[in-house]
Amino acid sequence: MNEHIVRSYEEELKLLDRRMAQMGGCAEKLLGQAIDALERRDPSLAESAVASDATIDQLEREVQEQVIIMIGKRQPLANDLRHIMTVLKIAGDLERIGDLSKNIAKRALAVAGESYPKPLMTGMRHMTEMVQSQLKDVLDSLTELDANKALKVWHEDQQVDAMYNSLFRELLTYMMEDPRNIGLCTHFLFGAKNIERIGDHTTNIAENVYYLVHGVPIAEDRPKGDSTSSTLFTAR
Amino acid sequence: MENRAVDLSAIERIEAARTAQITGAARPAKVVAEGVDVYYGAKHALKDVSVDVPDRGVMAFIGPSGCGKSTFLRCINRMNDTIPSCRVTGKITIDDQDIYDPALDVVQLRARVGMVFQKPNPFPKSIFDNVAYGPRIHGLSTNKTELDQIVQMSLQKAGLWEEVKDRLQDSGTSLSGGQQQRLCIARAIAVSPDVILMDEPCSALDPIATAKVETLIDELRSQFCIIIVTHSMQQAARVSQRTAFFHLGTLVEEGPTQLIFTNPKDQRTQDYITGRFG
Helix, strand or coil, rough: CCCCCCCCCCCHHHHHHHHHHHHHHHHHHHHHHHHHHHHHHHHHHHHHHHHHHHHHHHHHHHHHHHHHHHHHHHHHHHHHHHHHHHCCHHHHHHHHHHHHHHHHHHHHHCCCCCCCCCCHHHHHHHHHHHHHHHHHHHHHHHHHHHHHHHHHHHHHHHHHHHHHHHHHHHHHHHHCCCCHHHHHHHHHHHHHHHHHHHHHHHHHHHHHHHHHHHCCCCCCCCCCCCCCCHHCCCCC | HHHHHHHHHHHHHHHHHHHHHHHCCCCCCEEEEEEEEEEECCCCEEEEEEEEEECCEEEEECCCCCHHHHHHHHHCCCCCHHEEEEEEEEEEECCCCCCCCCCCHHHHHHHHHEEECCCCCCCCCEHHHHHHHHHCCCCCCCCCHHHHHHHHHHHHHCHHHHHCCCCCCCCCCHHHHHHHHHHHHHHHHHCCCCEEEEHHHCCCCCCHHHHHHHHHHHHCCCCCCCEEEEEHHHHHHHHHCCCEEEEEEEEEEEEEHHHHHHCCCCCCHHHCCCCCCC
């Protein structure tokens, strides 16, 4: 891509990309910390995760402000216009990913004193790893402007949904087995839901990357794998 | 990746639907150029330009200085005839009539193809006479009442009537720049042309006067075929339904304005409208 004739415009776009990269990095790190804190029952790690969400929020505000100034000042067109609008939307998704991760960290604080069976964490860990790798790939696709990579992430989200379904059933089973597990399992259930939502935000980002590159939205219906909201589970 | 094939066909479908929606694709072409070449002496200024300009709409010509957009505009009312070294080949038709047909009366052609220039150029006559000039020489009215009506209607269409109705005998040059430009538009539409050519009509105007002229263009497009050359990308985006990008004498890309400014196909178009080369 050729550079702009106006050098300061070019610099502003690069600054925007740097802020996005930083935001993406923070979101990835926050999710990792939150889940580690849950697994290790480590309150200080959980607290530091909760605190670092503020950095993401701050970055989102900076991105928003910069985008508004750039639209007013530069009146961007074509791929620049798509670039700037896409970044604005992606910043929103990353901010939500930060919030959801922070919520997991808070739950980690709440259950830090409990002892829980190892298998409970196995599914959670596995699902998180899937989402983390999706998030990493989608952020790479943004930096590399690789629409195919973004499309792959978009398709793979149904595996996360399937994982969430099975985790949902597993947690219900624990609750049915012993009502004393309900409090703990509810925290895990919300935690799992948060991770599933993070997966959804990741697919949003993938859609935006695809649009940024091609100038048209992905022209398919996304395959959905989460059936928990349309299913009733009852104790028998 | 295997999904690509599926996606591309879907993209084409969406684009086709969008194009039809934005441009009213069924609208017939008013001006049709086929393989137009223009030479100024040895200089090959315009190379093999073919384009359909739909009726009742605005088409914007954009491109860097010297790209040939004004040259092409001037082919449409044969203004290039006045330049001795200029040679035009190819075919341009308006309503299927070849405008380079030797039997064609150029004066009649220029009555059908009005033009508005960069700098407002009212005649040093009264406001009334500026507008009445065309209808008079082309014999469009049989009496004073009819002429009065034409002048009033033209000034109304140009959005100038309310501002000048009490001072029609004042000199056209006494008006402000923006008013003068709208007077020139009134003068152009007074002879009921089919096509109106505008060569950077707002580049000498302030933003308010520009906004008024743009509003006017937007109103006139329901009745005329308007072609506007502009250096302001935002103006092209605001007033036109279709945009053509010229570069180094060739027509690089032509399409619905919304697509040209959000998702142009050609890299050169993209580079130009995003300010990547000049």
